[in-house]
Amino acid sequence: MLRRLFRLLVVLSVVAILGVVAAFLVTNTDFGRERSRRFVVDLLNAQTHGIVKVDAMHGNLLSGATLVRVSITDSAGHPFLKADSISLQYVLRSFLSQRLDFDNVIVYHPDVVVARLPGAEWNYRILWPATPPRAPSDTLPGWGSTVRLTNVTVINGFVTVRSLWAPRAGVSARVRDSIIADVLSAGSRLYINEAKGGYQKVVTLERVNAKVPFVRWADPRFKSRYVQVSAMAMDAFPFRPPAAHVRALTGNFEFNDDSLWWKGAHAQLPGSAMKGDGVYNLNNGDMRLSLAVTPAAFADFHWLYPHFPTSGGGNLAMTVQWKGVTQDYVIRSADLRTGAAHFTGDVGVTMTDTVFFHDANVRFTGVTTKQIEDAAPGIHSPRQGVLSGRAKFSGTPKRMTLDADVTFATATRGTNRLAAIGVVGFTPTKPVVVSARDLHVRLAPLQIDIVKLLFPTLPIGGTLSGTATLNGSGAQQLVATNLDIVHQDGRNISHAVGRASVHTIGRQTMDLDVDAQPFALAELTKFAPTLLLKGLAHGPVHAHGPIDAMKVDTRLSLPGGGQFGLTGTVDFLSKDLGYDVVADATRLDLSWVMLFGPVTSLNLAGRARGRGFKPATMYSDLEFTFGPSSIDTIGVDSAFVRARLANGVANIERAHLQGSGTKIDLSGQLGLDSLHTGALTYAVVVDSLSRFARFIPGATSPTPDTVIVKPRPRIAYEALRRARADSARTARETEVQRAIADLPPPQLKLPTDVPRAIPKGLLAGKLRANGTITGSLDRFSLEGSATGDSLVIQGNSVRRFSATYSWLDARTRKSTVNAALRADTVSAYGFAFDSLAGDLSYLAPNGTLAFRVRQGTQRDYGLNGDFTIDKARNELRLKDVALRFDSTTWKTTRPATIRFGAAGVEVVNLELRDGPSRRIYANGLLPTKGTANFDLQVTDFAVENVAELLQSDLAVTGRLNLDAHVAGTAEDPSIAGKLDFVKGTYNETPVPELHGTFAYANKQLTTNVSAMDTTGKVLASVKGTVPIDLALSGVTGSRLLDLPLSVSLASDSLPIGLIPQFTGAVTDVKGSAIGNVSVAGTLKKPVLKGDVTLREVQFRLAATGALLEHVNGRVRMTGDSVYVDSIPGIANGPGRLS
Secondary structure (H helix, E strand, C coil): CHHHHHHHHHHHHHHHHHHHHHHHHHHCCHHHHHHHHHHHHHHHHHHCCEEEEEEEEECCCCCEEEEEEEEEEECCCCEEEEEEEEEEECCHHHHHCCEEEEEEEEEECCEEEEEECCCCCEHHHHHCCCCCCCCHHHHCCCCCCEEEEEEEEEEEEEEEEEEEECCCCCCCHHHHHHHHHHHHCCCCCCCEEEECCEEEEEEEEEEEEEEEEEEEEECCCCCCEEEEECEEEEEEECCCCCCEEECEEEEEEEECCCEEEEEEEEEECCCCEEEEEEEEECCCCCEEEEEEEEEEEHHHHCCCCCCCCCCCEEEEEEEEEEECCEEEEEEEEEEEEECCEEEEEEEEEEECCCEEEEEEEEEEEEEEHHHHHHHCCCCCCCCCCEEEEEEEEEEECCEEEEEEEEEEECCCCCEEEEEEEEEEEECCCCCCCEEEEEEEEEEEEEEHHHHCCCCCCCCCCCEEEEEEEEEEECCCCEEEEEEEEEEEECCEEEEEEEEEEEECCCCCEEEEEEEEEEEEHHHHHHHCCCCCECCEEEEEEEEEEECCCEEEEEEEECCCCCEEEEEEEEECCCCCCEEEEEEEEEEECHHHHECCCCCEEEEEEEEEEEECCCCCCCEEEEEEEECCEEECCEEECEEEEEEEEECCEEEEEEEEEEECCEEEEEEEEEECCCCCCEEEEEEEEECCHHHHHHHCCCCCCCCCCCCEECCCCHHHHHHHHHHHHHHHHHHHHCHHHHHHHCCCCCCCCCCCCCCCCEECCCEEEEEEEEEEEEEECCCEEEEEEEEEEEEEECCEEEEEEEEEEEEEEECCCCCEEEEEEEEEEEEECCEEEEEEEEEEEEECCEEEEEEEEEECCCEEEEEEEEEECCCCEEEEEEEEEEEEECCEEEEECCCEEEEEECCEEEEEEEEEEECCCEEEEEEEEEECCCECEEEEEEEEEECHHHHHHCCCCCCEEEEEEEEEEEEEECCCEEEEEEEEEEEEEECCEEECEEEEEEEEECCEEEEEEEEECCCCCEEEEEEEEEEECCCCCCCCCCCECCCECEEEEEEEEEECCCHHHCCCCEEEEEEEEEEEEEEEEECCCEEEEEEEEEEEEEEEECCCCCEEEEEEEEEEEEECEEEEEEEEEECCCEEEEC
8 A cells, every 4th residue: 555655656747747847948958938929929819810929038937938029920921019029027926816927027119010901900909809708608708818018118219100080071072072182181280191091190109118017008907008107208209290299208108909098197398397188099080188287388389280379388277179080179278479569368269271260358568469470371461560468258259259459659650549349250361351230440540551551552651540340341331430430641630531432352432431530632732743732632532433533523622712613423443543624713722722822812613633743644634714813912804725735735725824914825735755855835924023023032932112222333433423523514614604693503413324223122024925835745856035114123124135045955965055145224232334245055064154343434334154063163265355444454364263162272374464564463372281382473463443343433543463372271371472552542542652561470460561652751650460360261250360469660750641531620731740559469469669840731621621730739648548748730810739
């Protein structure tokens, strides 16, 4: 018995040893692991409708294994799983319980593809199809019913999910094809691929690294799978790039064959933190997310919307729901910033084939149109600027309920503020069509620049302010009622109250019934630039119909008391304003309604039909008749004009004006552009110039009647001298007869035929002018003649004149002006001439000039030469100059040139001679900058010629010799010279000869002059230095300087016979004065020193006729006082003055 038991134990021991040896060989040797790999692969392939490959198996298979290069594909070779290696641990005991529990699972570089083809199941369902139970025992837990993994690590994994996609149902084939083409394009956010039989939406997760504490892949107790994630990082591509860069993801996720859902998951992006719940439908891509994002960085959500800003962010709560083609986004409690933009509030938007806003209540500041364009590339703002304000809105852009107050500020086009409440819509097409329903609008203000988006050709500018209520659509009729609008364009302000409506697409129309309170006429100038209007008009304005053929009917009260009515059709839409109107005006004062307009009172009626106002391209038929009217002070009895402007030609059939002694007639043609020409004749008759004072320069300046232009005294002086000579001659001839008859001396007959003073405010005379104008406005020639009688203008007068004139090739480079004037009995600025003749010709920049003047029978002056007018330097070239003074004639000996301009004055070889010895010579330069070099020489010049030339009554004769030289600079010149004055008289009383020198430098004038008699005896000498500023430029203040002066006078028998020529108190003065006097100090406070002795002086007192003789005495000067020691004399008996 014991032997049999021993044998049994030996056998069992051998079997046990053999079992242990067999287990070791299977689990811990390469041979065993290979056999195990094959067993596992065969087992998996038996359970899989596909191909499972494992290249190698490592490890102690009793507790775990590492599978190398694992791949699972379907029978067609489509991949499901590929991994570099999968390491896992297990306990064999769990296998005996038919549970697959794996621990410390590490998956290296997995690449998982979850896909579903059209008309098929998910690929994992194809690989492992779910078989319905065939018997009750099949419903019991079995091998593989429970699969759990713990402590799972995924390293650098990739997951691709390819779900079914199809365009929404219920659309036409054309729309369906358009949707498919759009999602397949690179611009689509969804990543859609074509697949056999349809389309797939692709979602990828790249570079997945995760720590997963627990995975419940299968458990009979639960209907869903479960994954607990403690850490996960990845780059997720739910759409086309860019990716969602998830730096940390934690949460518990459940999923089944259809959906994935979670609650309270946390995700950390580079600049954002999210927490929320979600559901994702694996079959169709529908999704619902509820997220709180604090903080949120715009840059982290480019995966969701690539056009979010690249900087900025904030806080928000967001709900996202995708269902089919419908996407709904709701943002709550947003507080977001980017750049200077700040956005707060709530907004919801649903996007399908259109965009629908809901639950929107936002406030915003600093939002630029550039930011909006960047965020919505399909939007282009026609104006750039910054928006701020508040808005509540819901609906689509075509029909949106709105309560908003928005300010739009542009950098260069002003600020707009618009408050609106009601319903408004905008079409996305161009041109934009606006619709409204009970939309109450307040403009505070709106720039006209924005209105030009609807009416691009509108020529006005400025702003609109006020209120209106809008209803309707621009596609039919957009009506503005309760209209109260102020238009301000610069200083032009218009106020309109009433009603308006517009039709903005196709042929634009407008209906306008407003009352102007007032209307700025200057705005009409924007439509017709040649009408320079101003002022404010009041009254009703009615305009109806298409903008290109608008019926206008208005009657306005104008400033100045006038009335203006206009009816007809106007084309405001075209580039050139078109019109066919009838106009009438009563008491129209153009000075109130036109810039530079004259004072008028016009009564007119007429018609104008045409297009445009530019002379070259316009056409117009005009016919106007004027009733009794006035232009300034000119009364118009009647006027009529009939003209047609077309094809570049103005055809004036007749233009006639008559009134206030004036007749003007025009007829003919004139070209309006350079391609057309014509000939226009004119005739003007003016019976009295006084009615045209406004049109003559200077004639309208207010001048008192007491302001006169006095004649130069020479003619009256010579006439009086002749009358005195005649009277003296008559007295001598009748001396005997008067003595016999005891008759008085003959009385002096004062001359009457002398020039008289002319009031400066007097305007009188008659004019006649006629001629032709040929050519066009661009290039014309004017030729004509004029005559005048008894002209008086600004204190000047002409008894009679005649002139011919021409302006050839006007407004071209060949423009030439020619004029010839002949006049007699002329008074110009007080100078009297018997006759005047002048000829002028000018072709820029050169011209010729001839000028001749005659004064009586003894004096005439003539000049002949040519000239150049230049901005930098003008030049006068004198060919011939002749000045005749009775028997003396000064003539130029050679051509001379005078140049003048900004650089200074230069005289080149100007020489005049009278005979061989008398000479005037000037040559040299007087510059404004640089050094002067100028010479003036006068030899044997009769000084009385100066008085004759200036028509002065200065009774000085004598001969002057002068030699002077100017050097230095304009601001600091130096002058040196000498002079001699001989044979001089004053009022026929001899004057001593004067000989001396002078010099100027450093603001001091030094003189040394001697007075001599005809024998050469020195009667007196003067030496001195006077502070004075003779600079040619840069002088400020007085030229007489308050600096020390020094003057000395030494006299040895200076004759005093000239005293009666300067005073009427004494006559018959004889005798001489001897003395020495010096002046020191300054010009403001001189200091005198010296004495003067009177010797044998005789004079008669004019008041009494008493004769004083043998007057001798002494006068002393000290400081600022003069002392008379004693002056004895004999006057019908001795007398003494002391």
